[in-house]
Amino acid sequence: MKFYDKENxxxxxxxxxxxxxxxxxxxxISGRRRIGKTSLILKSLxxxxxxxxxxxxxxxNMLCEKFxxxxxxxxxxxxxxxxxxxxxxxxxxxxxxxxRHFTVVIDExxxxxxxxxxxxxxxxxLWDKYHRAAKINLxxxxxxxxxxxxxxxxxxxxxxxxxxxxxxIRPFELEVLQQIFLDNAPNFKNExxxxxxxxxxxxxxxxxxxVDAKCFTKEKMADFLTKRDSYFLTExxxxxxxxxxxxxxxxxxxxxxxxxxxxxxxxxDGVLQKNTGAYLNNLEKNYEMxxxxxxxFSKAGTRLTKYRIKDNFxxxxxxxxxxxxxxxxxxxxxxxKQNILDNFAEFSGLSLVQFFRDKFMAGGEFTSVxxxxxxxxxxxxxLIAVNDFTGKGVIAEIKRxxxxxxxxxxRQKAANLPKEFSxxxxxxxxxxxxxxx
Numbered sequence: 001m002k003f004y005d006k007e008n009x010x011x012x013x014x015x016x017x018x019x020x021x022x023x024x025x026x027x028x029i030s031g032r033r034r035i036g037k038t039s040l041i042l043k044s045l046x047x048x049x050x051x052x053x054x055x056x057x058x059x060x061n062m063l064c065e066k067f068x069x070x071x072x073x074x075x076x077x078x079x080x081x082x083x084x085x086x087x088x089x090x091x092x093x094x095x096x097x098x099x100r101h102f103t104v105v106i107d108e109x110x111x112x113x114x115x116x117x118x119x120x121x122x123x124x125x126l127w128d129k130y131h132r133a134a135k136i137n138l139x140x141x142x143x144x145x146x147x148x149x150x151x152x153x154x155x156x157x158x159x160x161x162x163x164x165x166x167x168x169i170r171p172f173e174l175e176v177l178q179q180i181f182l183d184n185a186p187n188f189k190n191e192x193x194x195x196x197x198x199x200x201x202x203x204x205x206x207x208x209x210x211v212d213a214k215c216f217t218k219e220k221m222a223d224f225l226t227k228r229d230s231y232f233l234t235e236x237x238x239x240x241x242x243x244x245x246x247x248x249x250x251x252x253x254x255x256x257x258x259x260x261x262x263x264x265x266x267x268x269d270g271v272l273q274k275n276t277g278a279y280l281n282n283l284e285k286n287y288e289m290x291x292x293x294x295x296x297f298s299k300a301g302t303r304l305t306k307y308r309i310k311d312n313f314x315x316x317x318x319x320x321x322x323x324x325x326x327x328x329x330x331x332x333x334x335x336x337k338q339n340i341l342d343n344f345a346e347f348s349g350l351s352l353v354q355f356f357r358d359k360f361m362a363g364g365e366f367t368s369v370x371x372x373x374x375x376x377x378x379x380x381x382x383l384i385a386v387n388d389f390t391g392k393g394v395i396a397e398i399k400r401x402x403x404x405x406x407x408x409x410x411r412q413k414a415a416n417l418p419k420e421f422s423x424x425x426x427x428x429x430x431x432x433x434x435x436x437x
Contacts (some may be wrong), residue, residue: 001180001207001208001211001212002183003039003043004172004176004180004204005173006036006040006043006177009040009169010040010043010044011165012165012167013027013040013044013045013139014042014044016137016139016164016165017044017045017048017103017137020101020103020135020136020137021135022135023132023135024097024127024130024131024132024134024135024136024137024138024164025136025137025138025165026127026140026162026163026164026165027137027138027140027163027164027165027166027167028133028138028140028141028148028163028165028166028167028171029041029139029140029141029142029166029168029169029334030141030142030143030145030148030149030154030167031141031143031145031166031168031169031170032145032203032239032311033143033239034203034204034205034206034235034285035143035169035170035171035203035204035205036169036203036204036205037107037141037169038107038141038356039204040169041105041107041139041141045103045105048103048394049074049075049101049102049103050102050103050104050105050137051070051074051075051102051103051104051105052070052074052345053070053071053104053105053106053107053111053127054069054107054108054114055106055107055108055109055111055112055337056108056111057114057115058115059115059147060084060085060086060115060116061084061085063086063115064083064084064085064086064088064089065082067084067086067089068083068089071089071092071093075093075096075104076423077092077096078142079092079094080322086116086119086122087122087123087126090122090123090126091126091130091135093127094127094129094130094131094134094136095130097130097134097135097136098130098133098134098135099399100135101135101136101137102135102136102137103136103137103138103139104136104137104138104139105139105140105141106139106140106141107140107141107142108141108142108143109140109141110142110143110144110147110148110151111142111152112424113418113430114232115148117235117296119161120157120158121153121158122261123158124158124159124162125158125160127162128162134154138437139185144196144243144246145168145245145288146286146287146288152166152391160186160339168325170202170423171200171201171202171203171204172202172204172207172313173358173362174197174202174355174358174359174362175204175362176202177193177196177197177202177207178193178437180196180207180211181196181216183253184211184214184216184329188216188217189217190433190434190436190437191218191220191433192216192217192218193437194351194352194355194433194436195217195218195222195344195348195434196210196221197219197351197404198316198344198347198348198351199221199225199312199313199316200312200313201311201312201313201315202297202312203313206232206254206313209224209231210224218341218344219341222337222340222341222344223337225337225340226337226340227333228331228333230333232317232321233321233328235313235317235367236313236314236317236318236321236322237322239314240252240255240289240314243287245278248281250272250276251279251282251283252318252322253272254268254279254280254283254324255274255283255289255290255309255314255318256318256319256322256323257271257272258290258307258308258315258318259309259314259315259316259317259318259319260319260323263293263307263308264305264306264307265277265280265305265307266308270308273426274427278308283307283374284307288310288412289309289310289314290307290308290309290310291307291308291310292305292306292307293305293306293308293370293371294306295370295371295372295373295374295418296368296370296371296372296384296386296421297372297381297418297420297421303371303373304375308354312351312354319345319347320336320339320340320343321336324336324339325335345400346399346425349399349400352398352400352433352436353371353382353383353398355436356382356383356396356398356431356435357369357370357371357383360385360394361385365385366385366386366387366393366394367386367387367388368385368386368388369383369384369385370383370384371384372384372417373382374416379416380413381395381396381397381410381413381414381417382396382397382398383395383396383397383398383413384421385394386424391423391424391425392424392425392426392427393424393425393426393427394426394427394428394429395410395423395426395427395428395429396410396428396429396430396431397410397429397430397431398430398432399410399430399431399432400432400433401432401433402430402432402433402434405430405431405432407428407429407430410428410430411428414426414428
């Protein structure tokens with residue numbers, strides 16, 4: 001698959017590389033696994049001198065042996081003797097950067113927590129010692145967002161305040177997904193575009209796998225997802241299990257329940273027969289895997305909260321893959337695929353709602369986009385978008401089937417909105433799968 005989007009990110013990286021020819025630049029990049037961080041960095045460095053150092057989980061001396069060979073090859077820095085600690089290698093790099101300009105990329109830097117957590121303090125000491133006279137373009141990136149925030153944004157950590165630039169790589173936006181279809185399958189159906197969005201959430205690696213396999217219909221995607229030894233069958237576990245340590249079974253159960261439609265703590269507690277408040281808080285605040293939804297303009301302490309899995313792929317995986325490990329282990333992929341296809345219409349209804357919320361927010365016309373409901377989800381309104389500067393807004397009902405949209409009932413629901421909405425002039429709309437493009 002060709003390289004898509006990320007023009008602004010490449011421009012920032014190019015500007016940083018240019019600046020680093022005169023003074024040291026320290027760029028921190030974060031984003032979930034498979035999002036395309038490494039591809040973006042390498043794309044921006046085409047034709048430039050750089051060393052790429054991937055922090056694999058191995059002993060520090062073995063890691064330094066690999067790094068030493070890469071530095072010698074990529075930067076032509078002859079390091080005599082064996083170097084067993086990263087601090088010594090980093091000092092050699094910083095000393096050389098005082099003589100000439102180059103780029104060093106340290107990928108998955110958070111893995112040093114498992115190898116030698118003292119490395120972060122060592123980097124801070126050496127950066128402070130040498131960077132004023134160095135001409136280095138240092139790029140570090142990591143895929144565990146909570147750790148990257150801790151390393152670079154926690155005031156108690158040694159690398160706090162050292163970054164020149166920070167960048168979070170996000171999934172492809174909706175226009176990019178549509179362009180990918182136009183380039184590869186111009187006669188696509190909106191159902192297939194919705195499937196790509198629901199299955200991948202715009203994650204570059206997943207989309208690349210579908211494109212390379214020429215899977216451009218819902219049916220072909222489902223078949224590819226569920227075939228024997230499919231990359232996707234273990235991906236959800238690979239992305240999450242290391243985060244949860246010994247309590248992954250509780251977290252997995254909670255995520256499975258949210259993916260199946262149990263969106264309130266009361267519903268989740270009822271199934272698991274325990275108070276899951278602390279787990280939900282961790283999933284939201286520490287792991288950033290779920291988000292807490294509240295009705296627009298509700299008070300801070302409202303109990304009308306719902307939970308949603310933020311990542312579309314993980315929502316799919318915990319709904320259709322994790323609960324059916326027996327089918328995977330017994331190689332009954334056809335049953336697994338058929339279950340996805342049989343339940344896709346129901347599952348994708350929420351994906352369609354999120355699709356339009358994303359689309360309205362990305363359009364730049366509104367200052368806030370959300371939804372509204374009363375207790376027990378009564379009078380729920382799928383989408384409310386407002387512009388605080390113009391006083392204009394949109395209230396929309398979203399259904400896969402346009403024939404099921406009833407704007408009269410939508411207006412009746414809107415009549416129950418609290419007084420905070422009275423300052424806006426609303427347009428009422430019905431949005432369906434036909435309105436995606």
